[in-house]
Structure formats: structure tokens, C-alpha cells
Amino acid sequence: MILIGENIQILSKVVSNALKEKDEKPLQDLAIRQAKAGADYIDLNIGPARKDPDVMKWLAGVIQEAVNKPLSLDTTNPIAMEAGLSVCKIPPLINSASGKQESKEKMLPLAAKYNCDVVVSVLIDAGIPTDSSSRAEAIMETVAYANEIGIPNERIWVDPIMMPISVDQPQVVELFEFMKILQDICPGAKSTLGLSNLSNGAPEHLRGILNRICIVMLERFGCFSAIVDSFDEELVMLAKGQLPEISDLIYKAMDEEIDISSLPKKETDIVKTVNVLMGKSLYSHSWLET
Amino acid sequence: MQLNDFFEPYKGDIKEVTVGPEGKAVKLGGEKTLPFHGFEGQLGAPVRFALEVFDVAPEGWPEHLRSFYADVLTNPVAWADKCVKQFGADIISLFLASLDSDNFDAAKIAENVKKIADQVSVPLVVMGIGDKDKDAKALVEISKACKGKNLLLGPLVKENYEEIAKAAMEGGHGIIPQSPLDINLCKELNVKLTKFFPKEKMAIDPLSAAIGYGIDYSFSIMERVKQVAVIHNDEMMKMPIVSNIGKDCWKTKEAKEDKTQGILWEAITALTLILAGANLLIMRHPESLKLVKKLIS
Numbered sequence: 001m002i003l004i005g006e007n008i009q010i011l012s013k014v015v016s017n018a019l020k021e022k023d024e025k026p027l028q029d030l031a032i033r034q035a036k037a038g039a040d041y042i043d044l045n046i047g048p049a050r051k052d053p054d055v056m057k058w059l060a061g062v063i064q065e066a067v068n069k070p071l072s073l074d075t076t077n078p079i080a081m082e083a084g085l086s087v088c089k090i091p092p093l094i095n096s097a098s099g100k101q102e103s104k105e106k107m108l109p110l111a112a113k114y115n116c117d118v119v120v121s122v123l124i125d126a127g128i129p130t131d132s133s134s135r136a137e138a139i140m141e142t143v144a145y146a147n148e149i150g151i152p153n154e155r156i157w158v159d160p161i162m163m164p165i166s167v168d169q170p171q172v173v174e175l176f177e178f179m180k181i182l183q184d185i186c187p188g189a190k191s192t193l194g195l196s197n198l199s200n201g202a203p204e205h206l207r208g209i210l211n212r213i214c215i216v217m218l219e220r221f222g223c224f225s226a227i228v229d230s231f232d233e234e235l236v237m238l239a240k241g242q243l244p245e246i247s248d249l250i251y252k253a254m255d256e257e258i259d260i261s262s263l264p265k266k267e268t269d270i271v272k273t274v275n276v277l278m279g280k281s282l283y284s285h286s287w288l289e290t
Numbered sequence: 291m292q293l294n295d296f297f298e299p300y301k302g303d304i305k306e307v308t309v310g311p312e313g314k315a316v317k318l319g320g321e322k323t324l325p326f327h328g329f330e331g332q333l334g335a336p337v338r339f340a341l342e343v344f345d346v347a348p349e350g351w352p353e354h355l356r357s358f359y360a361d362v363l364t365n366p367v368a369w370a371d372k373c374v375k376q377f378g379a380d381i382i383s384l385f386l387a388s389l390d391s392d393n394f395d396a397a398k399i400a401e402n403v404k405k406i407a408d409q410v411s412v413p414l415v416v417m418g419i420g421d422k423d424k425d426a427k428a429l430v431e432i433s434k435a436c437k438g439k440n441l442l443l444g445p446l447v448k449e450n451y452e453e454i455a456k457a458a459m460e461g462g463h464g465i466i467p468q469s470p471l472d473i474n475l476c477k478e479l480n481v482k483l484t485k486f487f488p489k490e491k492m493a494i495d496p497l498s499a500a501i502g503y504g505i506d507y508s509f510s511i512m513e514r515v516k517q518v519a520v521i522h523n524d525e526m527m528k529m530p531i532v533s534n535i536g537k538d539c540w541k542t543k544e545a546k547e548d549k550t551q552g553i554l555w556e557a558i559t560a561l562t563l564i565l566a567g568a569n570l571l572i573m574r575h576p577e578s579l580k581l582v583k584k585l586i587s
Contacts, residue, residue, distance in 0.1 A: 166474060169474065280522070281522065281524060282473065282474070282477050282518045282522070282524055282526075282527065283474050283477075284474050284475070284477035284478040284480075284481055284526070285474070285478050286478060286481045286482065289481055289485075290481050290525070290526055
């Protein structure tokens with residue numbers, strides 16, 4: 001699975017200070033460490049950057065000096081996006097466009113103009129769709145529009161939008177359903193999503209297990225990539241298929257009821273987490289304790 | 291071939307919870323099927339109705355509600371008696387309005403609750419005012435004073451559940467954990483409680499809202515609670531549901547401004563939540579109670 005490292009993002013204090021001071025060192029460090037950890041793309045999330053859209057140009061410049069990885073330019077501001085696109089040496093990923101009118105008019109054309117891949121989320125003017133079929137409806141329309149302006153399916157990374165399981169558990173199941181049908185409705189399209197949002201709101205020490213189990217499940221449902229915490233070592237190993245025993249247990253738990261009474265703690269936790277992610281058992285913050 | 295051959299029995303059920311001491315005990319829940327799905331599985335105890343009694347005379351009630359209790363408002367025992375004998379309440383829900391005062395005396399309140407519990411011929415639910423500290427203080431005191439009377443004490447929230455539940459357990463009472471219209475938090479509180487408190491002594495309040503004030507949220511959460519318990523056999527969600535609707539209905543301007551409208555407001559709110567799976571309704575107006583009983587009989 002292709003991993004997009006999320007660790008350079010504006011909500012981090014280190015990152016926002018470094019951006020303000022134009023201090024390249026901590027940012028380059030973050031990029032180098034992520035590349036070492038196994039990230040295939042380095043996400044540069046600068047937020048809307050209304051005051052200083054050129055910050056993307058500067059940031060993309062200093063990061064590509066430090067690592068030889070493609071960048072994922074992450075902003076909703078098309079001016080900042082274009083500033084970044086103009087300096088990238090390796091074709092970057094536009095992260096992201098959506099089915100919102102404004103994004104269709106200003107962001108999507110950049111992917112055609114710069115001939116690069118683009119993340120297209122299922123978001124539309126009416127909001128985030130709430131089930132798999134309305135996700136399908138939304139994305140088909142946006143993808144058709146993208147095709148019309150010269151972006152083929154192969155360059156589109158569909159983002160179904162991961163919601164926090166603690167807020168709306170059935171949405172996670174709907175997202176899986178959507179992943180299963182994506183190739184039927186947009187043949188050749190790739191996919192990605194912000195994995196960490198899944199565990200937003202869950203107890204801090206339990207966020208990792210949710211993210212880790214989920215990425216294995218997503219890959220099985222055909223998901224092409226995910227935006228992840230590069231520094232979660234086990235997650236990276238799972239995503240790269242380096243822990244086949246754990247992956248196999250996850251698949252088994254997805255397919256059948258497993259009697260957990262005789263399993264050791266780590267395996268029990270995996271099965272319980274699969275059950276919660278599949279919607280087989282109701283989520284609560286203490287799902288591992290029941 | 292019979293109709294039954296087409297049904298797959300449900301894996302889960304709702305626990306049967308007994309309220310009140312021997313001799314005047316009432317059972318809640320116990321169904322092995324979804325609400326009113328008697329054709330698919332065994333129904334439990336009938337829906338129970340409690341009427342509210344205040345431990346000090348209430349303020350701000352509209353005349354078309356107040357007038358029904360005008361002769362007993364300052365005498366909780368007489369008030370409860372009237373609710374049982376004249377209005378047909380199965381249970382009395384005693385609201386600790388006295389906690390609204392800043393210098394309440396928990397011991398005195400508990401003494402008073404004991405007196406009421408002794409003299410009333412039906413089981414007692416005792417409800418705090420929703421202030422986590424005051425409720426805890428009073429309910430702990432009441433648990434001790436009323437040992438063995440098998441009261442149902444509430445609401446327990448995530449900030450005060452430990453204290454109250456421990457006291458309730460020592461006093462042999464049941465409890466009503468309350469969660470803020472969120473099924474995941476509802477389960478969370480149940481998980482924490484059942485680590486030390488018996489499931490068979492819990493009835494949950496996922497929070498009820500009146501018609502026009504978010505009842506759709508209450509409905510779908512309660513509906514899901516029953517599905518998760520009965521269909522998916524989730525041990526943590528098998529408690530009967532309490533719907534405390536009197537308070538929410540009678541603060542709406544619709545209920546306050548007109549007698550018929552007020553009665554309908556409360557009765558239809560009750561009926562709606564009964565359909566969603568409520569096992570115990572706590573209501574305020576005797577005419578609403580009469581109407582909803584007629585509707586479901």
C-alpha cells in the first residue's frame with residue numbers, strides 16, 4: 001500500500017512555528033525521518049494559507065532538497081496549490097479537490113494543467129455523503145467532470161472521507177462498502193484517505209490499534225493508499241505486508257466468528273477491534289474491555 | 291408448516307429488573323424480542339408508568355397541570371397515594387426538588403425519602419436534579435437510609451457513577467445510568483458500571499427528548515439500543531430503558547400554553563418512545579398517562 005506521511009501538518013506546533021519563521025531545518029528533519037520510516041509521499045499540509053499562499057512554494061522547495069520523494073501538496077487554497085505545483089521536480093499529488101463547485105472550477109483544472117495526480121474527495125456542496133451509495137453518486141459526478149477536462153481515472157485518487165468511529169460507527173462500515181464497489185464505478189481510479197481521522201476522539205493510547213487494524217482491512221477492500229502517521233512503526237509494517245501473521249488473523253476475523261476465549265491478549269484485542277470496525281459490535285471507548 | 295418456522299430466534303434479550311421490596315415489587319423489561327414483536331419472541335413485563343412526585347412543592351407548573359395535584363402538592367405521601375389510587379401509577383418517581391436549594395440537608399432529605407418509601411404502596415424511583423455533586427451527595431445518603439427498599443436511583447452520569455453505584459450496591463438498590471443522547475457513551479458507562487455493579491439492577495436512560503425538541507434522536511438511539519441487545523446480543527446493552535419525559539414535555543411552550551395540547555404533547559411523546567422500546571415511562575400529567583395507557587391497551 002502506498003503511504004502518504006501526514007507528519008508535516010499545520011496543526012503541529014513545531015510545523016506551524018517553523019513555517020512562520022521560515023525555519024527549514026525541523027521541516028526537513030520531519031521529511032527525512034518519514035522517508036526513512038517508509039513513507040512513499042510526503043504530505044505538506046499548510047491549511048488554507050490565506051495570508052501567505054507562497055508558503056507552499058517555499059515549503060515544497062526546501063522539502064524536495066532534503067528527500068527524493070514525491071510530495072502531496074495539501075491545501076484547500078488553489079493559489080497556494082499552484083505556487084507549490086510550479087516548483088515541484090517530481091510530479092506531486094494535489095491533495096485535494098472535491099465535488100464542490102469552487103473546487104471543480106479552481107482546483108481540478110490544476111491537475112490537468114500540471115499533468116499530475118489528484119485526490120478527489122466525495123465531498124460535494126451538500127456536504128459529506130452519509131452512505132455508500134450517496135458516496136458513489138457524488139464521486140461519479142465529480143469524476144465525470146474531471147474526465148471531461150482531461151483528467152483520466154488513473155490519475156484520480158478517490159478519497160471516501162474517513163469519519164471518527166467514536167462519532168459515527170456506521171459510517172466506517174459504509175466506507176468499506178464504498179471501497180468494495182469503487183473499481184466498478186470508477187475503473188482504474190486509485191484511492192486514498194486520512195486514516196488517523198478514524199481514531200479521532202478515541203482514547204489516545206488506543207488510537208494506534210484502530211488505525212493499524214483498519215489499514216489492513218482497507219487494503220483488503222482494495223484501497224490503494226492512505227495518509228498515515230509515518231512514525232507508527234507497526235502500522236507501516238502492516239501496510240507493507242511485513243506482518244503476515246497479524247494480517248491473516250485480521251482477515252480471518254473479518255470472515256468468521258472467532259472464539260476469543262482461548263486467545264492471548266494481543267490476538268483478542270485484534271479480533272475485538274475488527275468486530276468494532278466491521279460494525280459487529282457497538283463501539284465504546286472501552287471496546288477492548290468487554 | 292407454521293408461521294414460526296420462518297422466524298429465526300433472537301440471540302439476545304433484555305434483562306428483567308425488579309424494583310421495590312418484596313410484597314410491592316414491580317418488574318421491568320425481560321423481553322426476548324424487539325419492542326411489540328410478540329409474534330417473534332416472548333414479550334417481557336408490560337410497559338410500566340411512573341408519575342412524578344416532588345419532595346417540595348414545584349414552581350412554575352401551568353394551572354392545567356397543577357390543578358390536578360393542588361390538594362397534595364405540599365404532601366409527597368398524599369401526592370404519591372393519589373397518583374397510585376386515583377391515577378393508576380405503577381411506580382412513583384420522586385423528584386428531589388429540594389436539592390435546588392443551596393443549603394440542602396442530605397440527611398434530612400434521605401429521612402424524608404425513607405418515610406415516603408415506607409408509606410407508599412408501590413416501588414419508588416428517586417431522581418436527582420441533574421447536578422452531579424448534589425445528586426451524588428443526596429443519593430448516597432438515601433441509599434444508606436433506605437437500605438433494602440430496592441429503590442431505583444438516578445441519574446448516574448460519568449462524573450458521579452462510581453460513588454452512587456457503590457452506595458446503591460451496599461443499600462441493595464437499582465440504578466439509572468444516564469448518557470447524553472449518544473449510544474457509544476451509553477455503552478461506555480455501562481461497561482464501566484458492570485465491572486462492579488450487577489447488570490440485573492440497572493435500567494438505562496439514554497436521554498429522552500419531547501416531540502419537537504429532538505425526539506427523533508431519542509427514538510433512533512433507543513431503537514438501536516434494543517437492536518444491539520436483542521439482535522446482536524451485546525451484553526452491555528441489555529438493560530431496560532427508562533424514559534423520563536415529564537420534565538421535558540412540561541417545559542415546552544406548547545404544553546404550557548394549552549391544556550389539551552399539553553396532555554397530547556406528553557402522551558404522544560410517551561407513545562413514540564414506547565414504540566422505540568422504553569420499558570418505564572416517567573410522566574407528569576394524569577390525563578396523559580390515561581391517554582397513553584388507552585392507546586397501547
